[in-house]
Amino acid sequence: MAEPSRELDLRDVRAMLAPGTPLREGIERIIRAGRGALIVIGWSAEVEPLVSGGFVIDIGATSQRVAELAKMDGALVLDSEASRILRANVHLVPDPGIPTSETGTRHRSAERTARQSGMPIIAVSESMGMVNLYYGDEKHVIEEVSALLFRANQALSTLERYRARLDEVSSTLSAREVEGTVTVRDAVLTLQRAEMLRRIAREVADHVSELGTEGRLIELQLDELVANVADERELVVRDYLADRRRKLSKVLADVAKLTTDQLLDPQHVASLLAYDEGELDRSAVPRGYRLLSRIPRLPAQVIDRLVESFGNLPAVMEASIDDLDDVDGVGESRARHIQEGLRRLAEVALLERFV
Numbered sequence: 001m002a003e004p005s006r007e008l009d010l011r012d013v014r015a016m017l018a019p020g021t022p023l024r025e026g027i028e029r030i031i032r033a034g035r036g037a038l039i040v041i042g043w044s045a046e047v048e049p050l051v052s053g054g055f056v057i058d059i060g061a062t063s064q065r066v067a068e069l070a071k072m073d074g075a076l077v078l079d080s081e082a083s084r085i086l087r088a089n090v091h092l093v094p095d096p097g098i099p100t101s102e103t104g105t106r107h108r109s110a111e112r113t114a115r116q117s118g119m120p121i122i123a124v125s126e127s128m129g130m131v132n133l134y135y136g137d138e139k140h141v142i143e144e145v146s147a148l149l150f151r152a153n154q155a156l157s158t159l160e161r162y163r164a165r166l167d168e169v170s171s172t173l174s175a176r177e178v179e180g181t182v183t184v185r186d187a188v189l190t191l192q193r194a195e196m197l198r199r200i201a202r203e204v205a206d207h208v209s210e211l212g213t214e215g216r217l218i219e220l221q222l223d224e225l226v227a228n229v230a231d232e233r234e235l236v237v238r239d240y241l242a243d244r245r246r247k248l249s250k251v252l253a254d255v256a257k258l259t260t261d262q263l264l265d266p267q268h269v270a271s272l273l274a275y276d277e278g279e280l281d282r283s284a285v286p287r288g289y290r291l292l293s294r295i296p297r298l299p300a301q302v303i304d305r306l307v308e309s310f311g312n313l314p315a316v317m318e319a320s321i322d323d324l325d326d327v328d329g330v331g332e333s334r335a336r337h338i339q340e341g342l343r344r345l346a347e348v349a350l351l352e353r354f355v
Contacts, residue, residue, distance in 0.1 A: 010135055011209050013041060013120045016082040017133065018212025019145050023082045026066025027124055027131055027142075033067070036106055036126030038075035043086055046117040051077065054090030061085045070124075075109075110134050145214050152207035152218050156225075159200045163225045166193040170232065174349035177286050180314055185280045187240040188269045194233040195255055195263055201226045235290035239313075243274035288313035295341035302329050306338070317342050 017024050023039075030037050040047060054074050059065065061084050069076055074089035094112035102108045110123035114134035121134045122142075131142035143151075173190050176182045204222050208215040237251050254272050255263075262268045266280055275282075291313055292303045309327045310316045316324075316338075324335035 010120075010138065010140070011206060013133065013135060014140070014142075014206070015209045015212070016041070017122070017131070017142050018210055018215075020213035021082075022061055022063045023066060023078070024212070025063035026061075026070070027122070029063060029067035030070050030124050031129045031131075034126065034129075035070065035124075037070040037122070037124040038092065038106055038110055039066075039070075039122040039124075040075055040077045040092070040113070040117075041082055041120040041122065042080040043077060044117065044119060047077070047113075047119055050092055050094050050113055050117055051075075051087065052091040052093050054087045057085050057088050059085055107132065111139070143210075145211065148207060148211050149214065149218075152204060152211060152215065155200065155204045155207060156218060156221055159197065159204055159222070159225050162193065162197045162200055166190070166197050166229070166232070169193050171349060173236075174291060174345070177291055177313055178317075178346040178349050180285075182284050182286060183281050184240070184270055184273070184275050184284045185266060187236055187284055187286075188266045188273070188280065191233060191236045191255065191273075192263060192266070192269055194229055194236065195258075197226065197229050198233065198256075201229070231293070232290075235293055237273065238289040239286040240284055241273050246274060286313045287311070288316050291342070291345055292316070292338075294345055295338060298334075298338065298341070299329075302327075302334070305329055317346070 015021075017027070027037070027039075040051075054077075057069070061078055061082060065085060066076065069085060069088040072089040075092050076085055077087040077090060078085055092109045092113050094109060094116045096112070098112040098115050100108045100111045100115075102111050104125070107123045107125070110121040110132070111134050113119075114121040115137060118136055123132045123134065124130075125132070133140040133142055169186075169190050170193075173182065173186050176186055201222060204218070208219045208222060211218065233252060233255070234248065237248060237255075241248070241251060251272055255269070258268070267277060270280055271277075287307050288310070289303060289307060292298060292306060293300075305327050306316055306324075310319060310323075319339075321332065321335045321339060324330050324338055325332050330338070
């Protein structure tokens, strides 16, 4: 008896179908042979009553075995990792009353089975050589590597532009923090850019997961472009959240749930930071988490104590060596390091703004 399948994520399934994987290579063999196929990913109590006949196999899923067993008319059933073939030549008997937009017999069975069982079903078209993935109510076309690479590179180019914009507004925010001229609008703009970059990065990551071994270079570029973006979002919220009773995790989750139109509305984003309507251009004083985190080798616990002791960034910047030394965990050596680090950050921020 096969073990029940774990719950699958759509990204996990698409990764199983990435170039270089045994399942994808098996499907490529099926297409080259001019045949079609139905493949069920996962065995569960919902799948079992929809499967009729066939053979219990339970062997490793190599590309050759997938292609050879697909020569029979019925469907293949794989485990949730797509690492073993559990059954072959089975007949899928989903409820014929389940609505489907497909016209071909194979694809109708695939869509109905996916909707009824909640498991991923792959349908390989014999006539067109297309590969469709059905999962719940979703349908996803598995594209060729060349098309995926083109789309991934386009998304990566967009990501590069948004990274440049984020760096620009982040530098402006730093300079205004040093000058003491920050407004709520400046903080909101930085948060908007960081969230947009995070969303585009997620799209690129989806392409990378589909590309498998072909997406290694794109993955390296992605990692470089999104470095510290999550930290930037969190630190902006920690610095400018007006109502400290609101939980940081809840605010970040609310920002992530915004629609694109809501995210592009500064007032809507400002409301998540607990600012009232009409307060976008009011002055705001940063607590200092963001700038202090840029000082090398300064532990997060020390940053928390500095903010707790002084209340805001201007007070930390004006503090003497003795004042900083009084904070628990700082000491004279670290106090000099903090003072010197803030001075250098201030110089760099002002230089980048006016040069």
